[in-house]
Amino acid sequence: MPHKPQNKEIIVNSPNIAATFEIDFTRYLDPAGKLLKELPAEAKDPATLKSLYRGLVRARAFDTKAVALQRTGRLGTYGSSIGQEAVAVGAASAMLADDVLVPSFREHGGQLWRGATPVELFLYWGGDERGNSFAKAPHDFPNCVPVGSHALHAAGVALAIKLRKEPRAVVCIFGDGATSKGDVYEAMNLAGVWKLPVVFLVSNNQWAISVPRSAQSAAQTLAQKAIAVGIPGEQVDGNDVIAVRTVVGVALQRVRKDQGPCVIEAITYRLGDHTTSDDASRYRKDTEVTPHWQEEPIKRLQQYLTTAGSWTKADEDKLLKEINEEIEAAAAAFLATAPQEPSVMFDYTYAQLPADLAAQKQAVLSSLSANLSQAAE
Amino acid sequence: MSETTMVQAVSLALARAMTEDERVIVLGEDVGVDGGVFRATDGLFTRFGADRVRDTPLSEMGIGGISIGLAAGGFKPVAEIQFSGFIFPLIDQINNHASRFRNRTRGRLQCPMVVRAPCGGGIHAPEHHSESPEAMFANIPGLRVIVPSSPRRAYGLLLAAIRGSDPVVFLEPTKLYRGAREEMLDDGKDLPVDRCFVLREGRDVTLVAWGAMVPEALKTAAEWEAKGVSAEVIDVATLKPLDAETIINSVKKTGRCVIVHEAPLTGGFGGEIAARVAEGAFSSLLAPIERVTGYDTIMPLLKLENVYLPNAARIGKAVDRAMAYA
Ligand SMILES: Cc1ncc(C[n+]2csc(CCOP(=O)(O)OP(=O)(O)O)c2C)c(N)n1
Ligand SMILES: [Mg+2]
Numbered sequence: 001m002p003h004k005p006q007n008k009e010i011i012v013n014s015p016n017i018a019a020t021f022e023i024d025f026t027r028y029l030d031p032a033g034k035l036l037k038e039l040p041a042e043a044k045d046p047a048t049l050k051s052l053y054r055g056l057v058r059a060r061a062f063d064t065k066a067v068a069l070q071r072t073g074r075l076g077t078y079g080s081s082i083g084q085e086a087v088a089v090g091a092a093s094a095m096l097a098d099d100v101l102v103p104s105f106r107e108h109g110g111q112l113w114r115g116a117t118p119v120e121l122f123l124y125w126g127g128d129e130r131g132n133s134f135a136k137a138p139h140d141f142p143n144c145v146p147v148g149s150h151a152l153h154a155a156g157v158a159l160a161i162k163l164r165k166e167p168r169a170v171v172c173i174f175g176d177g178a179t180s181k182g183d184v185y186e187a188m189n190l191a192g193v194w195k196l197p198v199v200f201l202v203s204n205n206q207w208a209i210s211v212p213r214s215a216q217s218a219a220q221t222l223a224q225k226a227i228a229v230g231i232p233g234e235q236v237d238g239n240d241v242i243a244v245r246t247v248v249g250v251a252l253q254r255v256r257k258d259q260g261p262c263v264i265e266a267i268t269y270r271l272g273d274h275t276t277s278d279d280a281s282r283y284r285k286d287t288e289v290t291p292h293w294q295e296e297p298i299k300r301l302q303q304y305l306t307t308a309g310s311w312t313k314a315d316e317d318k319l320l321k322e323i324n325e326e327i328e329a330a331a332a333a334f335l336a337t338a339p340q341e342p343s344v345m346f347d348y349t350y351a352q353l354p355a356d357l358a359a360q361k362q363a364v365l366s367s368l369s370a371n372l373s374q375a376a377e
Numbered sequence: 378m379s380e381t382t383m384v385q386a387v388s389l390a391l392a393r394a395m396t397e398d399e400r401v402i403v404l405g406e407d408v409g410v411d412g413g414v415f416r417a418t419d420g421l422f423t424r425f426g427a428d429r430v431r432d433t434p435l436s437e438m439g440i441g442g443i444s445i446g447l448a449a450g451g452f453k454p455v456a457e458i459q460f461s462g463f464i465f466p467l468i469d470q471i472n473n474h475a476s477r478f479r480n481r482t483r484g485r486l487q488c489p490m491v492v493r494a495p496c497g498g499g500i501h502a503p504e505h506h507s508e509s510p511e512a513m514f515a516n517i518p519g520l521r522v523i524v525p526s527s528p529r530r531a532y533g534l535l536l537a538a539i540r541g542s543d544p545v546v547f548l549e550p551t552k553l554y555r556g557a558r559e560e561m562l563d564d565g566k567d568l569p570v571d572r573c574f575v576l577r578e579g580r581d582v583t584l585v586a587w588g589a590m591v592p593e594a595l596k597t598a599a600e601w602e603a604k605g606v607s608a609e610v611i612d613v614a615t616l617k618p619l620d621a622e623t624i625i626n627s628v629k630k631t632g633r634c635v636i637v638h639e640a641p642l643t644g645g646f647g648g649e650i651a652a653r654v655a656e657g658a659f660s661s662l663l664a665p666i667e668r669v670t671g672y673d674t675i676m677p678l679l680k681l682e683n684v685y686l687p688n689a690a691r692i693g694k695a696v697d698r699a700m701a702y703a
Contacts, residue, residue, distance in 0.1 A: 076679050077503050127501065127679030145505045146463055147435055180434035208435050210411035216434050283410045342684040345677045360642070360672045364684065367694070 021227045023220075025267075026247050027237035031295040033303025040246045046310040052093055052241045053305060056298045057319060059085040059109025061327045062118055066108075066125060069331060070276045075126050083239075083271030085109040086297035087203040090244025090266075091171050094252055100161075101140040102154040102172040104147065106203065110173070114140060118330035119337070128340060129348075147208075148178035151187035151200065158196035158261070169255040170198040171248065177208025179222050185229075191261040192229040199251045200226075200263045203238065205270035210283035226263035238266030239297040271296065342368060381561050384554040386528035387417045387493070389563045390535040391455065395425050397565070398453060401539060404431040405440055405457030414459055415495060415554050441467035441492065445474050448490040448544075455539055458494035461548070462505025467492060468513060475544040476519030491538045491545045496524065497589045497639050498686050499552035501679040507551070508676060509640035511587070514546045515617040515649070521545040521570055522617040526553065526591035529561045530614060533568030540567060550589035557592065570615045573623040579609035582633040582696055585624055585650055587613040590637040596689040601696055608696065616646055624650060625657035632663035633699040637687055642670040664702035667695040 028043075030036055043049060063082050069075040081088065088110030092101065101107070101114055108121055115136030124131025124143065132142040141157075144150035154172030161168045178184050179202055191198050202222050206213045219225065226233025236247040244266055251262050269292040273280045280289075305311035346353060346361040353361065381389070395401045403418055403425075409432040412419035422430040433440050437458055444454035458464045471492070479487040498507035514522045521543050525531035531549065538545040576591070577598055584594040591612045598608035609627050613619070628634045634654050636647040647668040654666055669687045677685050 076501055124678075127682070129678055143504075145503055177435035180436045180439070182436065182438050208406075209414065210407045210409070211432050211435070215432060277414070282412070339680065342681055345674045345681050345685065346672070349674050356643075357673055360674075364672070367691075368684075 021224065023223045024234040025236070026234070026243045027240050028242045028246070029237075029240045029300050029304050031239070031300060033300045033307065035304065039242065042249060043242045043246060046305070046308070049242070049301065049305060050310065052089065052245065053298070053301050053311070054319060054323070055089040055093065055109060055113050056085045056241060056301065058112055058323050058326075059089055060298060061323045062108050062112060062121065065327045065331050066122065067276060069122065069126075074335065075122065077275050077277045078125050079106050079275040080272045081106045081108055083292065083296050084203055084205050084268040086241035086244055087201065087238045087266045087268055088173060089113055090241040091173065091199075091201055091248045093241075094245045094249035095169070095171055098139065098166075098168050099252070100154075100157050100168070100170045101137070102150050102157065102170060103141065103143060104150065104174045104178065104203075105143045105145055106175070107173050111137070111140070116140070118327055119333045122331060122334035123337065126334065128337070130340065148174055148181035148184040150174070151178070151184045152190070154198050154200070155187045155191045155194075155196055158191065158198035159194060161197055162194070162258070167256050168197065169252045170196075171201060171252075172198060173201045173203055175208060176202060176204040176206065176213050176216055176222060177211065178202075179225060180216050185225065188226065188231065188261075188263060189229040192231040195258065195260045197255040197258070198261045199248060199255060200261065201248065202263065202265040203268060204265050205268050207270050207274070207284070209274045209278060210280075212284075221265060223263055223265035231261050231263065233263040233265070235265045235267060238268030239295050239300060241297055241301055268297075269295065379560070380558040381528045382555050383525070383528045383531050383549070383557045384415055384417050386532040386561060387535060387549060388419055388421070390532045390539070391418060391421060392424065393563060393565055394455070394536060394539040395421065395429060398540075400451065400453045401455060402429050402431065402447065402452050403455050403457070404433055404444065406433055406435055406459045408432060408457050413457060415551070417493070417549070417554075418457065437463050438466040438470065441470035441475075444490045444492070445470060445478070445488055448475075448488040449478055449486045453489050453539060455491045455493060458492060460502070460506040461494055461496045461508040461510060464492070464494045464510055464546075468517075471514070471520060471544065471546070472517050476517050480519065487542055488544045489542045491535070491547055493535075493547045493549060495551040495554070496548035497550040497552055498676060498682050499556075499589060501682065502551065504678060507682065509548075509588075509638065509671065511546075511548055511616055511638075512640055512644055512646040512649075515646050519544065520617060521615065522548070523570060523615050524548045524550065524588040525614065526550070526586075526588055526612050527557050528559050530568060530574065530612070532561060532563070533566060534570060534614060536565065537567035537570045541570065545570070548588065552589040553592070556589075568614075571618050571620060572615065573620040574612040574614055575609065575623065575627065576612050577608070577610040579607040579631060581607045581631055582635060582699055583609045583611060583624070583627040583631045584635050584637065584692065584696075585611045585613060586637040587616065588639065590639060590687060593687065593689045594637055594692055597692040597696060600689065601693060606696060606700055613650070619649070619653070621650075621653040621657060625654060628654050628658040629661040632661050634658075634662070635667040635669060635692060635695045635699060637669045637692055639671050639686060641673045642668060643673050645670050664699040667699050669695045
């Protein structure tokens with residue numbers, strides 16, 4: 001048997017082969033919610049699974065409300081995570097409060113799990129910077145809209161943690177499209193060379209707007225990009241929240257022991273449009289999408305819990321009611337939030353407002369008060 | 378004749394250029410089957426096929442860099458950068474390569490490529506989608522920087538940009554994609570890419586603008602006409618190389634100059650124009666040159682977008698100050 005080191009490169013005793021590798025794929029629940037192998041110890045407690053289920057349902061309720069608010073003109077462009085909630089929720093559930101989540105822009109479920117409030121998230125997507133306050137998740141980075149550019153930030157904050165010898169970890173999430181970017185590769189490479197405490201989690205939802213996964217990379221898997229930088233890479237069923245939580249959890253344990261970073265490719269599917277500005281029917285057929293509804297994460301876990309006798313119709317009704325109330329209340333609070341003072345756009349530009357900018361701020365203030373008094377006349 | 382929007386005018390110019398020259402290749406994210414997120418490349422994929430209308434992997438650096446090789450290798454790439462905030466990685470490729478190829482090889486190789494990107498605010502877009510990076514590009518020697526302000530000028534300037542032999546950054550104001558419409562002909566006629574356009578003649582003040590600020594300047598001019606102020610409006614259109622002469626001659630006539638742009642004040646291209654006016658029309662100036670611009674702040678998210686963006690009212694106040702100066 002060839003020795004099988006952690007990074008999945010198999011050292012072969014052959015003069016003609018320099019290296020070879022394999023990529024693991026982990027799944028506990030099949031699409032119908034049937035258990036395929038014994039649950040890991042951390043997932044045996046039904047309470048854990050119920051809280052994961054709650055996280056998924058909450059993410060979907062948030063997405064549903066956000067899209068509705070956008071449709072009625074009260075939110076800006078919004079990218080729903082429908083169908084791929086298990087990636088961010090599973091990862092967040094494996095993290096500790098002190099860890100750092102460095103998200104892209106479709107990780108609402110994970111952000112909510114970690115303590116960002118639905119009001120904050122509505123504010124951000126409604127075009128109000130206060131939405132990035134994250135009072136209850138103070139280490140987490142804000143959304144990153146320039147695709148993939150945050151992967152290096154994740155490596156940087158991981159270096160900060162490592163230099164201070166803290167037992168903390170960073171989880172950076174980005175899409176399949178992002179893996180085509182140089183900065184993502186640079187981040188993985190740096191993290192590998194410096195053995196940084198970061199987990200790169202690819203949320204492979206098969207699409208980057210209209211560009212399918214197959215047109216993004218000729219590589220068989222995105223996980224194997226890890227191999228090129230000398231760190232472990234593996235796949236996980238991204239619609240199986242138990243699998244995501246477990247695989248990310250194991251990776252975080254390694255990271256905390258200073259055993260180095262890794263890449264995890266979560267296989268999922270974008271059931272909705274790219275964002276509210278997108279019309280996916282222009283580039284993909286319903287017949288491609290429909291079968292994926294049979295694999296989505298919420299139904300899957302619900303089936304399992306129900307079959308295992310841990311979940312009843314009454315539980316479901318109670319949960320839905322509770323979550324809908326929470327999200328509706330958050331939407332109302334968001335809509336009732338007093339607008340920011342327009343001049344606030346100056347205040348955070350520098351640590352101290354420079355005189356030059358103070359003059360511009362003053363000009364805005366006086367023109368606004370002039371407009372007000374004009375309106376009053 | 379029906380009206381054409383600016384985004385349709387861009388499509389028409391692209392289709393015309395692809396028809397007349399087989400070397401023209403369109404590439405970018407989602408430019409193929411999807412027709413571009415703003416639909417600027419709508420229909421091109423069906424018409425010209427996957428070889429010439431290429432969806433790229435998600436990589437702006439890649440789009441910029443591959444266009445350089447393609448151009449030096451004898452093609453005429455027209456690259457689309459999906460939103461303004463994602464054009465910045467191209468500064469590396471354009472500054473270090475595209476704009477220098479001809480000079481470095483003393484004319485042996487050149488980069489006839491066009492990078493199209495949306496620019497500017499006003500459509501309540503997400504973060505990083507409303508930037509105005511024109512001055513950063515205008516600081517690069519060897520590059521042409523063009524910002525159209527109407528369907529006809531978008532059509533004519535884009536055709537000229539593609540037909541030319543220089544690298545071009547062509548910034549299309551998102552607010553005008555559907556906000557600007559007019560009757561126009563798909564007649565294949567291009568417009569000069571080294572000339573400003575005097576859109577309206579006037580005696581008292583020269584308003585200098587580009588992109589989405591041109592309609593605002595025209596609005597101010599029309600409103601102030603009623604107040605007895607006659608404003609000349611100049612659409613700079615091609616920022617680099619700059620047709621300073623047209624602007625200077627106008628200010629020599631009016632004696633007053635108000636420059637308008639969305640980008641932040643400091644280091645904005647208005648500073649360059651002000652300097653040229655000061656150099657060329659100093660003795661004609663009756664009032665200090667005014668600039669109406671975005672503030673030196675981060676472009677705010679959509680709730681405060683309209684506080685940031687200059688508009689006809691702010692331009693009007695600058696006109697009043699210039700007129701009142703004694
Ligand atoms: C650098 C950059 N280029 C382009 C865009 C526009 N854009 C937003 S999302 C997206 C596709 C992203 O695909 P992927 O990484 O797979 O993430 P997903 O949207 O599928 O979650 C694009 C092209 C962007 N935000 N940033
Ligand atoms: Mg994707």
